[in-house]
Amino acid sequence: MNSVWGTPLTPAEQTSVPLAVTEPPLTIGSRTMPSRYFLAPLAGYTHLAFRTALRELGGLGLATTDLVQATMLLSGRRKSMELITTSPADRPLSVQIFSGRPEELVRAAKWLEDAGYEGIDLNMGCPMAKVNGQGGGARLMCDTSGATRLVAGVVNAVRIPVTVKMRLGWDADNLTAPALARAFEQEGVSAVTVHGRTRQQGFHGGVDLDGIAATVDAVESIPIVGNGDVRTVEDAQRMRTVTGCAAVAIGRGAMLDPWLFRKLQDVVERGQSPREPTSDEQIDFLVRHFTLMTEQHGDYSCTLFRKFAGWYGARLGVPEDLEDRLRRFTSADEFHAIVEQIRERHGERESTIATALVKVPNGPVERW
Ligand SMILES: Cc1cc2nc3c(=O)[nH]c(=O)nc-3n(C[C@H](O)[C@H](O)[C@H](O)COP(=O)(O)O)c2cc1C
Incomplete structure (x- = not known):
């Protein structure tokens, strides 16, 4: 079997992109990524201190700030300023913003560019009511032309790379990610991250790798970043091989195992066995x-x-x-x-897998 990782590949996996041990570095717009394994934002967890500590362990590529509301950013709210606080070691970094108001999103993007930030990520995937109530977040996925106009407005207003993070679609009947990714690419978006669930699924059910693969197939050349439920080196490899995505964004898996990026570097870049931390x-x-x-x-x-x-x-x-x-x-x-x-x-108590401690929405996603 041609699996780099020792796990036999299914026939579907064998027809998809094999993972090269020595891959060229990935570029997103003008930026070259130190690794193809990214940190997905987890509001409340992936702050500067966590990102920096993670980067020091090695293997992390792009990180993204927690979601920042454009209005709050523009009015200089302390909380927003804390969210965008960074340091020279915290690179490469994108700031994630959202708003249902195009002119506000454009102003926030320009403000970030003027302030020296090097990348902007637009959020279209958040199931939170307060995001969707404003017309931002996943609701935008139902309105392809509106979403495309919004994205184009930002891309045209700044020189730094603009990326988009979204879900597969609003629900199983509206899987709009492939069409949106293609439209965004034509407007100049540099990469798209896809969490392989619909907005209706919240965090339930499995991640639909075929849905991410369809998004990869829909674009011409921009990187698609696969996201969802990657907890181990093997999960990351499966995400890459089954979907053909150019990079993987890891959220809760980074909390569960901050050494995951280092392990991926050991295995993918160095062809070594992954080291467990002492x-x-x-x-x-x-x-x-x-x-x-x-x-x-x-x-x-x-x-x-x-x-x-x-x-x-x-x-x-x-x-x-x-x-x-x-x-x-x-x-x-x-x-x-x-x-x-x-x-x-330490060790007096048995150590356990602590994923459940990263809280996800429970019950109807509108209430998260
Ligand atoms: C507590 C929590 C906070 C999140 N905050 C954000 C956010 O600010 N912006 C965003 O785009 N996604 C956010 N997400 C979604 C994650 O980035 C990611 O898409 C999702 O958790 C699936 O990936 P994972 O299984 O690797 O965690 C959040 C998820 C959780 C659980």
Whole structure:
């Protein structure tokens, strides 16, 4: 079997693009990507500190900020400014914006270009009511010509690459991603990321790799970035081979295993076996993540870190009393004292796969 990874390929996979071990670097518009494995935005998680800590592990290509509302950006809201905060090490980066109002989207894109940002990602995939209520997000996928006009307005207003992130369509009867991707390409969009579910599916059901493949087939030459449910090296390879996509965006899988990008680099670029992180490396990552958070947020990081406590606790097998303390500490000194105890006692509890700790919409997606 011609699988690079040892897993036999199905007949459908054998007819699709084989994964070359030495691939040329991927370019998106004017930017060359250090890797074909990207970080998909997870609002509330993929902030500067997490992105930076992840980049330091190696193997990460493009990262994208959390979704930023164009109106909020233009009015200089503190929350929006925090979301777009970056650093020289946080490259390559795109800022993701949304709005149902074309002129606002154009103004926000120009503002970002003037401020020195190097890429803009337009969100058309978010199932959140507050996004769709504004006419932004996935609702745009129902209006091909409106969405194309909106995208064209942004592409024509800036020189930096503009990409789009979307779902397969609104629902199973409206799988518009292939037609939209083609139309966007003709307007000058540099790449399109497709989460292989419909808006109606929310986060339920499986990712439809054939739907992503249809989008790949629909465009002439721009990269399509496959997204959805990639948790392992094998998942990433399956995404590439079955869909023929040029790159893969990984969201929850990056939380579950921040070393996934490094593993992909080991396997794909170096032809080596993927290295698992040692316990010390995992604890060092926790410390680095928190330290980077304090550089941006100071003491408020103690509060912000709470949402990660359960995840690190599960991943590192941190005893429950220490995990509880990770949720309550109020100073950096206290954090480091807890970490010392984690170094001594981690593994007392069995470590578990912590995917469930990244909250996804539960129930009707309108309520997310
Ligand atoms: C908590 C959470 C927050 C998300 N925030 C964003 C966002 O800000 N912008 C966006 O385009 N997608 C967002 N997504 C969707 C992800 O980028 C991704 O498309 C989806 O989770 C599927 O990929 P995954 O299985 O690799 O996580 C979010 C998903 C989750 C679970």
